Amino acid sequence: MTPRQVEVFRAIMRSGSVTGAAGHLNLSQPAVSKHLSLLERELGFVLFERARNRLVPTLEADALFEQVEALYGGIEELDRFAQALRHNNHGDVTVATLPLLSHRWMPSVLGAFAAHHRDISLSVPVRSTSWIARAVSAGRADMGVGLHSAAQRGVDQRVLMRLPLVAVSVPDHPLAGSGPVHPSALRPYDVVTLSNFEGAPLALARDLSGNLGRRRLEAFTVEFACEFARAGVGLAIVDALTAMHFAADGLVASPLQVEAEFALAIMRPTRRRSSQLASVIEAHLMEEAGATEAAVGRFMAAISGTP
Template identity: 45%
Template sequence: MGLNIREIEIFRAVMDAGSISRAAVALNVAQPAVSKYVAQLERRLALKLFERYGNRIAPTAEARALFTQIQRVFSGLGQLERFMQDMAQLRRGHVTVASLPLLSLTVMPQVVAAFTQDRPDVSIALQTRSSTRIAEWVSARQIDFGVGIYASTHSGVSFEPLVDLELFCALPPGHELESKEEIGVHDLAGQDVIALSNHDQSQIALDVLLDQHQVMPRRRIEVFWTSVALELAMRGAGLAFVDRLTAGRVPGGVERLRRFRPRLSLQIGLFWPDHWEPRPIAIALAEAIRIELGTQLDTR
């Protein structure tokens, strides 16, 4: 049984209009043509779709069931059309993305600059927040997507992993632990440690580790940005826990890093709103972030 799209369109119009004559007006065709296509569809299906009462018609149960399925198909076609329009607009539009601080200072500037340079009609709003706030914004669909650190407490978002980013211990110049290639958790006892106040998982993971081993460092300074923590460490203010991306931005920063054991890391990824199809322009920007993040990690 071949599908005749014109028959489907006319049947749908009749169901919407409630009569043959009104469907003919809506379609701007002659009334006999509408009747012909309806009768043709009935013969094709070997079903009676309408009861006829003089000039009036009433849909049968079979017609209502068929109409329900057709509406679903047309709804899907509408979504497909919108998706194709979005694809055609990959070079224009606006994207709002939020990033945790360490990526806003390292990966995101390169991504945003290159992305907008290649797409003159695209605008981007880049927000910098903690991962907890980013997850809240994504869940509320206040932004297209976010880049942050995974936490099981985040609800209303889907997490797409990008990288497991190792944290290193940054030592001040001339520090007593400078000769060690690796810093152990017990080495932190009594040391000045610069804490992070942005409520991300890096500080939480360190706190859990210190509690497990009953190690008590001194916490005299608290900052929001890992880059600020590194700058303070390099000025002798204490030990800091930073990643290689952050250290690579500061002259001499990588040389101050020591591996820390047990290993601490951040699972960084993309936050997408649950049950919400992302726009193609947002997907394209997310892919650019993935590529740039991998490139920067490979070169550090």
């Protein structure tokens, strides 16, 4: 039994005649009849009864056709699967992210992508930058977004976006809305600072050194820091993107005059080829990050009092 013979048999069953099968397959009628005859000879039984110039399927033909249709259904499903892969509509992808983006930005960006790619599966672990780098390098994550650092090994880094730092507080705080804040202006006030989960000091610590009060107020996520500020505990030092989100909740942001910033980077494995779908997601993240940086720029101009 050859694929061509099976194709001819299927065409006859679906069209009901040799003529119809010949037209469907772009073959001559004698060629169709020959393939059918060879198939019946190889099978050892008759597939059609000839009655009044019509082909009437036998019980064996009906049973065989059911199996043939199941076979073609599988092939068509395989073809759809291959098309989905080609158009990046199928696959499993793990995108690890640091807590900074896990509250709103990453769920919004990846959520929009997943909504338009219904056949993909996404996993988004939220971890520290060092964990993300190790996971990407070891193949436990297809890509990750963390703080850019030259110390990360086994990953290639591409800057996703840079976020300036601001001081947020309740509207009645003495520094609220006062324009750019120099670190020395923080000394009389309680300040909520950020740490990370690895014990390594952030670059911000250098800029704030000697300008913080004796009271230690430390948060491990920017959302927690902002909630501290909203409770009236003190000023919180966070990134401008987070400050934008919390501005709607009544917090006031002021630019912080420091060199430190949050430089976020996409991490991909150095020694392993990533899937095409992962590359498409990376391009989507980069596009959304560009729009976000533009929005952050407008926000910073507004709170700085510059046109």
